[in-house]
Amino acid sequence: MKLITRDTDYAIRALCFIARRQKGLTSVSELVSVLGIPRPFLRKLLQTLNKKRLVKSYKGKGGGFRMARLPRKIIIADLMRIFQGPLKISEHVFKNSPCPERKVCKFKQKLDVIERYVVGELKRINLESIL
């Protein structure tokens, strides 16, 4: 029952570190030494975050990353979507092996209620709130 995958988790920690540094850049090397996350994996994550405009990257000597927006504007649900795809709890089951009574399936209805709550909560968590 995995809500958060490793890359999302790593991304959150990296962002926390970068965000705490009020000004200046943070390099991958620094993050690796502090967070102990495998370097190539971290690089990939940060490149993704850069493409998605959550951080801004600077190439070349002395380069690195800085936040591209306020921590308050970085929502956990968005990070999860980036690294894990759509925020759906129940879809896959009903996608691959559709319940014959899909439309009225009471179990699905109950899962949907849970899903709405979970997604709602995840949208309420921003980086600032966990710094």
Place this chain on the structure above:
Amino acid sequence: MKLITRDTDYAIRALCFIARRQKGLTSVSELVSVLGIPRPFLRKLLQTLNKKRLVKSYKGKGGGFRMARLPRKIIIADLMRIFQGPLKISEHVFKNSPCPERKVCKFKQKLDVIERYVVGELKRINLESIL
């Protein structure tokens, strides 16, 4: 973000079918033809359910399965535990790559709140309520 795996889902459908049959046994063959679930997979599921005393099995010609308790006493959370292990949403992340500030990690705290709700709700869903 997968809450329910295929075997849990299959198990629920099989149990629903068996439960609707007030008396008498249901064989795997019958379930296969009705539910369209791969036979060997279904058998494995039912053997597990038997071991866990959710159904009672009868061997030999004319054999099959029947409920071992009232549908109301079959809790979805229990089924999930049987097929998917402990109901933990956030554990794995913090298990494999422990956050240095694990104890006070605000993110984990927020996930824990979500987890408590989800698990609480899952414990409230029983088979009768989705029949």
Place this chain on the structure above:
DNA sequence: ATATAATGATACCATATTAGTATCATTTGT
């Protein structure tokens, strides 16, 4: 007794997802 139709036990295989690596290109400061 025996054949048949059922489940029990268990080991195995396939596929998908997740996690991690490797490599080369590009940019920038000194």
Place this chain on the structure above:
DNA sequence: ACAAATGATACTAATATGGTATCATTATAT
């Protein structure tokens, strides 16, 4: 020019999930 950084991208490894195969055991009907 060189070194130190990121960009792009393809590849590999590990794990979890989904599914098969096989043989043993049991019960019923004839």
